[in-house]
Structure formats: C-alpha cells, structure tokens
Amino acid sequence: MPAERMADFRPDAAADVTDVVCPVTFVKALAALDELEDGRILEIRLNDGEAARNVPLSLKDEGHQVLRLTDNGDGTCALLVRKVSACPVE
C-alpha cells in the first residue's frame, strides 16, 4: 500500500491499552475488535516498547490487517488495524 494512501485510513473506533501490560494489551485490543464489523478500522493507543512490539505482531497473527504504527512522541504509539474475521479454528 503506498504511503500517501495510508494517511487516508479513518478509524471507526478507538481503544486505549496504555493502562495494562502484555498480554492484557492484546486481549483488550481483541475485545475492542470484537465489537466491530468486519473491515472496520480500530485505532489503538499503546505504550512504547513491549506493547508496541507485541500487539501488532499478535493482531497480525490473528489474521487482522495492521495498517500503520505511528509514534505519538509522548511515550505512546497509535496503531491502526483493520478487522479481518478469522477462519474458524479447528
């Protein structure tokens, strides 16, 4: 996806996971995504460091589409992720 198009993504909902540590960060993000319809975009505010490293990877591993991770410059990051409904797990 070209960088100029990335800026166009408009979040449909927001979640703040800066108040918890891993893996609850990921779980809170999952819960927020669960409230959304397929294809909708969630903006997640998360702390720099472990959360910023792990949450995007974990969401990607679940099949969701990680769109953008930007540094807010205040010790937190903003993660944009599009919900992709997972295939049923056997």
Added chain:
Amino acid sequence: MTLTVTGVLKEYPEGINLSRLIELEKVATPMYVTVALNDDFVESGGFGSTALKDGDKVEFLYFMGGGR
C-alpha cells in the same frame, strides 16, 4: 503368535483363546473385566470361545468406581 495386549507387543502361545490370555495376564477381576478385541467389545460370556490370532489387539477395561 504376537499380540498387542494393553498396548504392549508380546509373544503368546499359538492359538490361545481369550480366557487363557486373561489367566496369563493375571487380570485381577476376571469376572468383571470388559474386553475390547481390535476395538470391539467381546461378550463377557464369550471369552472361552474367542480364539485369538496373530496381530490381534486386546484391551482390558476395568471398573473404576472412585471419585470422591
């Protein structure tokens, strides 16, 4: 002949029947054991008339009534 008895592959005298196997294996409660031969149950009255052949798989299933 070779039988797999409770998961263990072992040599047994040729042509023994299930009753003899139960003796050989020293089954503690022969009156109340359930036997599965090649995954199917054998009627408890039919052990003496059930011949075993090479390659058979035999399981002994025991009553376990505890839980409390």
Added chain:
Amino acid sequence: MAFNAEQLARYSRQIILKELGIKGQQKLKQARVLVVGAGGLGSPAAFYLAAAGVGHIGIIDADEVDLSNLQRQILHGTDDVGRPKADSARASLLALNPETEVRALRAFVDAGNIMGFIRDYDFIIDGTDNFPAKFLINDACVLAGKAFSHAGILRFTGQLMTYVPGQGPCYRCVFREPPPPEAVPSCRQAGVIGALAGVVGSLQAMEAVKYIVGAGALLTGALLTYNGLQGDFRKIALSRRADCDVCGEHPSITAPVDYAQAVCDA
C-alpha cells in the same frame, strides 16, 4: 456481550489462545455445567471451571466435609469439617471467582431427581464415587441427550471418557451394568492418591471447556487411562455397542434406574 477490563485481565491468558479468543470466553460465560459430587474429582473440575469463567456451575453433594476428605477434596478446608460440602464448595468457588453463578444443592442423585437436575445444563461432570450413581448419570444423560464426562479413580490409576449424543459409545456400552456391591474394590477400601483425583478431575474440566468452546477433539469413542505409578497415559479406542441397553438400537432402559449399592461414604 462485552467484557470489562477486570474480566479481560482475569481471562487474558486463555483469551489469547486462538482456539478460545473473545468468542470462546463468551461461550464459557454463557455455559452451564453441572458437577455431581464435590469430592476428589468434582473439586478440581469445578475449581478450574469457575476459574475459566464458566458462567453457571451447579454442584450437588449430600455429604458433610470429613477430615479424611481433605487429602484430595481441595474445595474444602480444615475449617469446613462438619459443614455440608455443597455449602463449602460454593464458598470456595465464589472466593476464586465471585462472578460465577453457583447453585449448590445438598442432595443424593437418584432415578427420581436426576432428570430434573441435568435438564438446565449444557454439560455434566460425573464426580461420583459409586457405580449406581455413575450408571444413573450415564443413562440420564443419554436419555436427555446431554454431553457428559465420566471418570473413575482407584489407587494410582484413573480413567475418563466423554459422551456426546450421537458420537461414540456411552459408559454403559463399555461396562454394561454395575458390578455387584463389593465385587470390585472401592476407593475407601483401596485408597487413592489426592493428586490422582487432581489429574483426572482437571482432565474432566478440560473436556468441558473443549466441548463449550468447540475446540480440539473430545474423548468420545475413547477411554483415556492414567497410571500414576508408571506415569503412563493411554487412549483406548472404543466403538458403540449396537445392543447397548440405553443408547443402542433397541434400548430396554427408557427411564433412569436406581441400583442397590453398598453403603459407602468414600
């Protein structure tokens, strides 16, 4: 159904499992599991189900806590000696997870009440200590079309199997009818290691969780045996009996049956 921050934190280690996720946690919250017997098997089973966030747990036991129970019945503590097990179990489950809805019943199961007890539940755990009760629970679950986990323990060995309507054998397919009283050793006569009850009861909780969330393969069509002395697990494949008295093609048992039993308080 949304979870609050505390719930997400409490269940985070299992929500992150792909096989569970938020959806699985919701299924657990909506689930109703009945544990018959608050003893060696019922204790770990009910404990883990409450911990996992099963929304409603029913627990039935007629007895009072005895000092000799505490070696394995971990729902009860020393201060509970003399107290009805149903009450003590309820208190322990709520202390672990106050969000659990616990219905504790002080009763013996019999042919007259079993159908009513199981009616409102999705999954039943047999944690009883005698054959009449084990056959009664099997028959009632087959007749009512309920999934359940059977287990038995003795000395250092235990076994369990899961019945799901239409899938594999029931307990009666395997064992036909209760042995005469005292024909096979009971726990009380033969003894048991507490950790064995923990292993097998925990496996029953595992079966309930898998059934509720729809993950993995259940112990249907198989008997899992555990020999604690040798450290061996064995999974024995079993097929249905077409002539089973309760789940067979022409069942002779069409209502729950009471069998006489040797008086045993385990």
